[in-house]
Amino acid sequence: MKDASRRRLLFGGAAIGAGTLLAACTSNEQTPNTAQTRGPDGANPNASPGKAVTIGFSAPAADHGWMAAITNNAKAQAGAYGDVTFTSVEAGADAAAQRAALDTLISQKPDAIVMLPHDGKELTASGIKAMQAGIPVINLDRAFTQALAYRVMIKGDNYGMGVSAGNYVVAQMKAKGVTSPIIGEIAGIDSLELTQERSQGFKDALAAAGFTVANRRAAEFTVDSGQREATNLLQALPRMDALWNHDDDQGVGVLAAVQQANRNEFIMVGGAGSKAAIEAIQADNSVLKATVTYSPSMASSAISLARLVAQGRGLSDLVELAVPKDITLASETITKENAANYLQLGF
Amino acid sequence: MKATTTADPGTRPAATRDGGDVLRRWWSSEGNEFAGRNLALIGVLVVLVALGVLTRPDLYGDPEWVRNNIFTILQQASAIGVVTVGMTFVIIGGGIDLSVGAIMALAGVWATTVATQSYGAGGMIFTAIAVGVGTGVVNGLLISYGRLVPFIATLAMMVAARGLAASISGKQTQISQNATINGIASTEVLGVPLLVIILAVVVAAGWVLLNRTTFGRRTVAVGGNPEAARLAGINVRWHTLLLYALSGLCCGIGALMLTAQANSAQAAMGNLYELDAIAAAIIGGTLLSGGRGTIVGALFGVLVFSTITNLFAINNLSTESQNMIKGGIIVAAVLIQQFRFGSLTRLFSRG
Numbered sequence: 001m002k003d004a005s006r007r008r009l010l011f012g013g014a015a016i017g018a019g020t021l022l023a024a025c026t027s028n029e030q031t032p033n034t035a036q037t038r039g040p041d042g043a044n045p046n047a048s049p050g051k052a053v054t055i056g057f058s059a060p061a062a063d064h065g066w067m068a069a070i071t072n073n074a075k076a077q078a079g080a081y082g083d084v085t086f087t088s089v090e091a092g093a094d095a096a097a098q099r100a101a102l103d104t105l106i107s108q109k110p111d112a113i114v115m116l117p118h119d120g121k122e123l124t125a126s127g128i129k130a131m132q133a134g135i136p137v138i139n140l141d142r143a144f145t146q147a148l149a150y151r152v153m154i155k156g157d158n159y160g161m162g163v164s165a166g167n168y169v170v171a172q173m174k175a176k177g178v179t180s181p182i183i184g185e186i187a188g189i190d191s192l193e194l195t196q197e198r199s200q201g202f203k204d205a206l207a208a209a210g211f212t213v214a215n216r217r218a219a220e221f222t223v224d225s226g227q228r229e230a231t232n233l234l235q236a237l238p239r240m241d242a243l244w245n246h247d248d249d250q251g252v253g254v255l256a257a258v259q260q261a262n263r264n265e266f267i268m269v270g271g272a273g274s275k276a277a278i279e280a281i282q283a284d285n286s287v288l289k290a291t292v293t294y295s296p297s298m299a300s301s302a303i304s305l306a307r308l309v310a311q312g313r314g315l316s317d318l319v320e321l322a323v324p325k326d327i328t329l330a331s332e333t334i335t336k337e338n339a340a341n342y343l344q345l346g347f
Numbered sequence: 348m349k350a351t352t353t354a355d356p357g358t359r360p361a362a363t364r365d366g367g368d369v370l371r372r373w374w375s376s377e378g379n380e381f382a383g384r385n386l387a388l389i390g391v392l393v394v395l396v397a398l399g400v401l402t403r404p405d406l407y408g409d410p411e412w413v414r415n416n417i418f419t420i421l422q423q424a425s426a427i428g429v430v431t432v433g434m435t436f437v438i439i440g441g442g443i444d445l446s447v448g449a450i451m452a453l454a455g456v457w458a459t460t461v462a463t464q465s466y467g468a469g470g471m472i473f474t475a476i477a478v479g480v481g482t483g484v485v486n487g488l489l490i491s492y493g494r495l496v497p498f499i500a501t502l503a504m505m506v507a508a509r510g511l512a513a514s515i516s517g518k519q520t521q522i523s524q525n526a527t528i529n530g531i532a533s534t535e536v537l538g539v540p541l542l543v544i545i546l547a548v549v550v551a552a553g554w555v556l557l558n559r560t561t562f563g564r565r566t567v568a569v570g571g572n573p574e575a576a577r578l579a580g581i582n583v584r585w586h587t588l589l590l591y592a593l594s595g596l597c598c599g600i601g602a603l604m605l606t607a608q609a610n611s612a613q614a615a616m617g618n619l620y621e622l623d624a625i626a627a628a629i630i631g632g633t634l635l636s637g638g639r640g641t642i643v644g645a646l647f648g649v650l651v652f653s654t655i656t657n658l659f660a661i662n663n664l665s666t667e668s669q670n671m672i673k674g675g676i677i678v679a680a681v682l683i684q685q686f687r688f689g690s691l692t693r694l695f696s697r698g
Contacts, residue, residue, distance in 0.1 A: 061513075064615065068518030190666055215663040223520055223609040224616045228423055232660030235419050238412060249520050249613070256610040260533045276522060 035344035036069070036297040037076040038304065046308060046316045047081075053310040054085040055303060056110035058102055059140070060118050061090050064221055065249045066272055069296035069347035070116060070140075077300035084307055095122035102126045106133050111310035112151075114302045116140040124149045138306045140299060142194070151309055153326045154302050156294040158194045160331040161246075162201020164292040165269045168333050169242040170209040172267055172289070181241035182214045184233050184266075186226060186254055188246045190218035198246050198271070214240075219250050226253030231261065240266040248274035248291060255280070258287055273334055275346030282339040293332045296347050301327075387683055388630070388647035391676070395654045403661050416657065418540050422532075424653040425542040426451075426604040427623055428646060432553040433597030434624040435645040439557070440590040441570035441637030442497040446486060446504035447598050448620035453512040454478040454602035455612030458528075459521035468527035475606070476599040482508060483595015487588030505621070512614040522611045531607035542604055549600065553642040566590065571638030626673075627652060630680040651676060 038047075057074050060067060071088070078086035089105050091098035095118045105113060106129060113130050117123035120142040127137045127149030136151035144150050173181045185202060188195045199216065206212060215236050217229035226245070234240075234257060245254045248270045258268070270277045270291030277291045305323055308314065314321045334342045400407040407413055430447050437444045457463060458475040466473075482504060489500040523529055534541040557563035568576040569586050577583045601620075606612045629635055630651065631644025652673065659669040 064613075065519045215660070217660060218666045220615070220618055222615040222618055223611045223613045224426075224605045225618070227609040228656070229660070231419055231423060232657055235412075235416055235657065236406075236661040236663065238406065238409075252520050252522060252611045253609040256529070256532070256608060259610075260608070274520075276520070 036073045036295075036300050036347070037080050038300060039080050044316060046304075046313060049081075049083045050307075050311040050313065052083045052085070053111035053307060054087060054108075055306045055310065056105040056108065056113040056135075057086065057088045057115075057303075058091050058098060058105060058113070059116035059299075060098065061092065065274060065347060066247075066294075066296055070299040073296055073299040074114060074303050077303040081307060083311075084303070086303075091118065095119055098123060099126050102130070106130050106135060109133070110135060112136045112138060112306035114138045114140055114299075114306050116299070117142050117144070120144045136306070136309045138302045138309065140302045147325075151325070152302075152305050152323055154298055154305060154329070155327075156298060156329050157331050158197035158294070159201040160328075161271055161292045161294055162198040162203070162244075163205045164201075164331045164333045165244045165271065165290075166202045166205025166208075168269055168290050168292070168335075169244065169267070170206065170211065173211070173241060174209075176241075178241050181211060182237055182239060183211060184237055184240050184243040185213050185216040186229055186233060186243070186245040186250070187216060187218045188221045188250070195246065202244055219247075219253075221247050221250050223250060223253035223256075226250030227257045228253075230254040230257035234258065234261045234263055242266055243268045243287070244271070245269070246271040248272045248277040251277055251288070255286055255288060263287070273342060273346060275343070278334060278339050278343050278346040281334060281336055282343065284336050290333055290335045293329075293334060293342070293345075295329065295345055297345060298329055385632075385641075385644055385647060388644065388651060388680070391651055392647070392654055395651070395658055399658050399661060402658075406661060416661075418543060420650070420653050420657050421543040421546065422540055422608070423656065424646075424649045425546040426601040426608070427620055427627070427653075428546045428649040429549045429597050429604065430594075430601040430617075430620055431624040431627045431645045431649050432549050432642060433594035434621075435628040435631070435633050435640050435642055436553070436557065436566055437497075437590050437594045438625070438628050438633050438635060439570045439637060439640040440566045440587060441573060442490065442587065442590065443501065443625065443635075444486065444591065444594045445498065445501040445621045446482065446508055447594065447601075447624055448617035449505040449508035449512070450479055450482045450595055450598040451602040451605060451617035451620060452612070452614050453482065453508040453515075454599045455606045455616050456512040456516040456521055456614055458603065459523045459606060459612040460515060464523065464525055468525050471523075471525060471528055471606075472603060475603045476596065479595040479597070479599020479602065480592050481595070483592040483598070484588065486595065487591035490591065491584035491587040509614060512616075516612070516614050518614060520611050520613045523606055528603070528607050529610045531604070532610075542608070545600070545604065549597065550642060550646050557640075557642055562586075562589075567638060569637075623649075623652060626677050630677060648680075 055078060059070055075086060075088065078084045087105065087108065087110055089101040091101055098118050113135055115127065115137055124144040124146050127139065127144050128146065130137050131149060137149065139150035139153040141155045143153060143155055169183060183206065185199065187199055203213060215233055217233045219225040219229040230253065243266055245251045245268060251270045264287055266287060267289045268287040270288055271294060273291050273293040273295060277288060280286050280288045281290060308323050315323055318324070430451065434444055434447060454475040457478050458471040463470055463474045486501055486504050489495045490497050531541055536544055557566065565581050565586055568579065568581060569583050573583050605616060627648030628640065628645045630648035631641060631646070633640030633645060655669060655672060
């Protein structure tokens, strides 16, 4: 009996070991998206080598496709410059962990820090601390509350995403001659300001045409939550004309729910511009007809801006001698017509 | 082994259970419980459905929609329901498993990697189940042989499994290209969705395992008083290990169900499922301290949650208010238990 249980234990151990080995073999290596990296370009005076600089980077270690692309892009863009040394600190699971990681980074005195905070509000103090230590901070995507906390802010336009999605829905409804459409919305994590901004933009754009959202469910940016909320939304609206889903990653689950419910009477608009979504739009064989961009390429741009700031250069296309303070990306609408142009930018 | 057979409550001779005893047992425990707690939960379900009918008579007026909605609620309950069955066993056995959501994510993500998918549906099913059972066994080994507190061991597994899931998936959503796996979510057998049938089979198996087998009686004994169970000849460590392996198995099955529903898996999948499963088990009458619990009650607990979600969705009410109501229901259900199992005086003396 004793022997048998020991043998079982050994066998179990061996199985776990084999499992770990298998994990190493089956893991999907992340390849950086080269289209989101700007290589050295002879015609661009900003690309010419300058003073060697060290750029620190910190972003939340999220298990989400978009956030993964942010980190990969930043790393790849830094690698494209011969004069940039890239130091990255893992931000950990929450604001407190990121604050601690940033303290370590600040103590290393890099020439600039690119920071995507867990929450801009919670990490404003860290931004101020770095700036006071003489390190310019490039605030990426989630805005700090005080201008003192950053040298440059580059972010996506969450409100604009909602507006673009709303405008597309309005245009499509007008083209189809639907006068009082039933519109659904699957939002992301409701407690995040970015989700509220997206919803507000959508609401405002629809209101301009006299339309309203009939039912709005908040999911959690995951595929299974997207599937769950979409299933319930489809039950609540037995007939629907348009649906906006804030995030293409959770959109995989939303599309699965639509397919399982055998529904195709409406058009769906996505959000962020994932590769899978752009391919689905191009194939035009599902309800997904468009997506509005929120591109992780902004991380590459942030690294370029950090380099220019650290080297004391400006943006060559602008008359200004220095890099501007705020840059907000535009949210573009990807449809079947222009999907081919955007496919290379999908993450 | 032989010497302890008579003292082992798990192998109590059937002869002692004469007709009168069975009737008494049924009346005093199972029957009573069904009449009490489960009836209360059925009452809650009826109220929730009635609220749905009252607030959206237009939808409930369509029999086809009603049929779809019942299956929608059951399908939404299916994956979490399967996980809750495993969780109920662990809690009755005196433990807790905080890693179920993370194990589901790991099992789902591993089963949907490109390499695993190349082996087809069989390979995906095998991988999900093997990862579930394997991680469950690791939990069990840490707890029973490593002598770690279940809370700590499974907390560690929760963090580690999510980390491994993120690294295996490259933090990307893993899309399942396998038609057989994806088809699980839309297949119906005799008009009943396959996911609902899987849930029913797991619940039935769990009920039989808990109420009609040695394993079930040993689980209750181990959870109620591990020392007494050990003295009665039960290999408590081995049994504990089996309980966590069982929970892991349920997570593997649940992961496949979620993967089929979402046509994909992600490292963030099954987020907070551990709390939902624990809450459902406790609402269903399982004591958090172990030694008592019912599978049918746990199923009702899960159904109450998915019915609330559905009710809120058809009325376009926000997630926040839904979560507040959920909290209220958890408190109310546990208060009802206190009224039933403890006297009023005990309830007030605690205050």
